Amino acid sequence: MDELTDERVVPGTSLRATAVSVGTSFLGNPPGPDGSPAAAADALARALLAGPFAVIDTSNNYAEGRSETVLGTAVRRDGLPADKAIVTKVDADPESGALDRDRVWRSFEESVERLGLPYLPVLHLHDPYTIEVADALAPGGAVQGLTELRDQGLVGAVGIAAGPVSLMRAYAVSGAFDVLLTHNRYTLVDRRAEELIDLAADRGIGVFNAAPFGGGILAGSGDTYAYRTAGPDLLAWLERARELCRRWELPLHAVALRHSLRHPGIASTIVGVGRPERLDQLRELQATPIPESFWPELAALGTPPSTLED
Numbered sequence: 001m002d003e004l005t006d007e008r009v010v011p012g013t014s015l016r017a018t019a020v021s022v023g024t025s026f027l028g029n030p031p032g033p034d035g036s037p038a039a040a041a042d043a044l045a046r047a048l049l050a051g052p053f054a055v056i057d058t059s060n061n062y063a064e065g066r067s068e069t070v071l072g073t074a075v076r077r078d079g080l081p082a083d084k085a086i087v088t089k090v091d092a093d094p095e096s097g098a099l100d101r102d103r104v105w106r107s108f109e110e111s112v113e114r115l116g117l118p119y120l121p122v123l124h125l126h127d128p129y130t131i132e133v134a135d136a137l138a139p140g141g142a143v144q145g146l147t148e149l150r151d152q153g154l155v156g157a158v159g160i161a162a163g164p165v166s167l168m169r170a171y172a173v174s175g176a177f178d179v180l181l182t183h184n185r186y187t188l189v190d191r192r193a194e195e196l197i198d199l200a201a202d203r204g205i206g207v208f209n210a211a212p213f214g215g216g217i218l219a220g221s222g223d224t225y226a227y228r229t230a231g232p233d234l235l236a237w238l239e240r241a242r243e244l245c246r247r248w249e250l251p252l253h254a255v256a257l258r259h260s261l262r263h264p265g266i267a268s269t270i271v272g273v274g275r276p277e278r279l280d281q282l283r284e285l286q287a288t289p290i291p292e293s294f295w296p297e298l299a300a301l302g303t304p305p306s307t308l309e310d
């Protein structure tokens with residue numbers, strides 16, 4: 001798999017992805033005065049559809065549905081280019097928290113309506129924190145809904161997308177999923193998903209690794225890691241890492257991105273983008289040469305501290 005020439009089929013699916021995929025969790029935020037997506041969101045959606053990255057990641061509940069709505073508006077107007085795919089996720093009912101077979105179908109129907117696409121190449125079960133794994137796998141549970149959608153040819157493959165590694169592991173070993181999405185747990189400062197990624201490779205499950213910048217801090221923005229305040233240990237480690245990068249004349253975020261791209265078990269790395277210029281910047285970051293001899297020096301900084309416990 002060539003991390004720059006890029007195209008590869010995600011294991012467990014027939015989806016063609018580039019090494020980098022783009023994430024749209026904030027697309028459509030903030031809303032316009034009438035609650036609909038504001039104009040800048042449309043410019044970003046247009047750029048994503050015309051950009052270099054094959055897979056656009058969204059979800060039923062991102063920006064309360066506006067992420068899908070903005071993408072769908074652009075798809076209806078400009079068409080979905082043949083080299084692009086939109087991957088979305090089913091979410092619990094926002095009011096009741098229900099996430100069973102029927103809710104999976106409704107979430108799917110909402111998504112295809114918003115996106116203007118009758119078929120989804122991958123549909124993930126998203127953050128299933130309101131239900132137990134056993135309930136999801138039981139008759140009438142979320143997995144039944146996903147399996148029906150796949151069996152009926154309405155989706156190409158089904159995935160599990162969530163955070164806690166033990167939860168992800170339980171879903172991955174169930175045999176029900178073709179692909180998984182882990183986030184913030186295989187980055188420069190957190191490696192706890194490593195075993196999960198190996199397990200997926202052994203089972204032919206494709207892996208998306210999301211949030212290689214920990215939500216932004218590893219790209220120089222914000223003071224949270226994985227959406228929680230970064231502790232003093234993490235900030236101190238980051239300062240040492242930045243100093244090392246300065247000596248090597250490397251941007252820390254190029255290193256953070258490559259850390260994910262160079263893992264052979266990761267089919268595609270999902271980076272969140274909030275503005276069109278990020279696309280060219282990411283291409284440049286992706287192409288930044290990083291000498292092999294840099295990595296042992298980075299490792300010598302010691303085990304990076306994470307703010308996560310799961």
Ligand SMILES: NC(=O)c1ccc[n+]([C@@H]2O[C@H](COP(=O)([O-])OP(=O)(O)OC[C@H]3O[C@@H](n4cnc5c(N)ncnc54)[C@H](OP(=O)(O)O)[C@@H]3O)[C@@H](O)[C@H]2O)c1
Pocket residue numbers: 022023024025026057058126127161162163181183210211212213214215216219221253270271272273274275278281282285
């Ligand atoms: N449970 C799940 O399924 C789950 C959980 C987490 C994430 N995800 C997916 O993964 C995606 C990525 O996660 P994330 O957005 O939370 O974290 P991330 O990719 O680690 O970081 C995104 C941040 O990095 C900044 N950034 C992107 N490219 C940059 C560049 N070239 N230079 C400098 N800064 C750059 C963005 O800034 P701007 O906003 O200014 O562009 C944004 O603030 C999400 O959008 C979502 O699609 C899924």
